[in-house]
Amino acid sequence: MVKTSSFDTNNELKKGAWSEEEDQKLRAYIQRYGHWNWGLLPKFAGLSRSGKSCRLRWMNYLRPNIKHGNFTREEDDLIVHLHNTFGNKWSTIATKLPGRSDNEIKNRWNTHLKKRAKDDHMVLETDHHGTIQPADQDQANPNKNQELQLQNEGNMNLAVLSSHSPSCSTHTALSPGWLSGSDCGVTSNVASQTSDDFWTDTFLEDIITSSVDSMFSPLNAVDDLVTRCSYEDIMIDDQLSWSMLYSYNEYNDFINF
DNA sequence: AAGGTCACCAACCGCTGTCTA
DNA sequence: CTAGACAGCGGTTGGTGACCT
Incomplete structure (x- = not known):
């Protein structure tokens, strides 16, 4: 499941799975100094990793409030719904699921939900001959749907701001x-x-x-x-x-x- | 028990967008 | 306006465990 670590002999950068020690170094550094420059961060944090690798590790695993573990049924439903709206805009979808990274959502979609959505789509097509179903509408004009969605969300957020x-x-x-x-x-x-x-x-x-x-x-x-x-x-x-x-x-x- | 296949997911890679000088 | 640096995104890869034959 986890890639074994290795060294890129060209630039002596470590690749593959992160060790607990590396995690601790990265976490401690960012908690203290923040990530002011991903390119230089590994050097100052004492890590033999690329800045990209550090950023990814932080974003997907180490940052505060990141959720790990099984997705709930509600989260799955939301991902399917949002994918209908936004397509493969994983970062956009991730903003709607607090604590989930775009990478995790992408993996969830590719491994579990894509098939489920496909099956659902087939059921819809079977049930409603000759009518355009949600999935078809989205594919025909995703931008329009996205605009509507953003409008709705803007209103929703305003409501939240106003009420809280x-x-x-x-x-x-x-x-x-x-x-x-x-x-x-x-x-x-x-x-x-x-x-x-x-x-x-x-x-x-x-x-x-x-x-x-x-x-x-x-x-x-x-x-x-x-x-x-x-x-x-x-x-x-x-x-x-x-x-x-x-x-x-x-x-x-x-x-x- | 051994080998093959599949599913999962962390991590990598390459491209694009944004910012700055 | 342009070029370089950097951050972020999405597609893809590859290691591992689970399951099957």
Whole structure:
């Protein structure tokens, strides 16, 4: 199941399965410094891996709140539904399933759900001769369906934002990852997450853990980071309702800064 | 017990998009 | 405007365990 590790003799980069020690190194490094540059990160983290490999390992396995283990029936249904809408846009689909990576969803689809969807499609065709079924509609005009879906989701997220005012103490978020909308825990996908738990736990926890002392990397690029981060201190006050501060689009712009 | 095949999934590879100088 | 660097995405590969003959 797990690839055995090997060395690329050309550039002395390790390949294959990650060891527990490597995981610990990567996790510890990113938790402390964030991933300011995937290309240089392995060198500073003491890993003989490519930046790509580190990024993948982090995204698919090590990052906080990543879910492992069996997919629920609800998750499977959602994947099938979203695949009808978005096609093989795994990263898009992954934003709708908190805690699941695009890679995991892709594997799930390829190994389990593709066949199931195909079977379902055949049943639909058998039941409704001469009519265009959902799968056919999607394939005929996926962009239109995607637009509608995004519209609906925009409305849904607005509703969530309007109905949910996260309560927390006042925090100053200065993490480069946060400001750049990177995917270190807090992601640009935040706006599309609709889980109450996500907002109240994960989201705020990540803001808190992305504290000032974690923003410095050992690079001489600190100046650059400070420039980026000092653009504006972000104050989150529990006296303010976020729904009054940001509309959906404004919020998106905000987190993608 | 041994060999073959299949299913699963972590990880790799190559391409594309975005950003910056 | 262009080129290079980097991040991210999606397709594919390959190792391993489970199952079958």
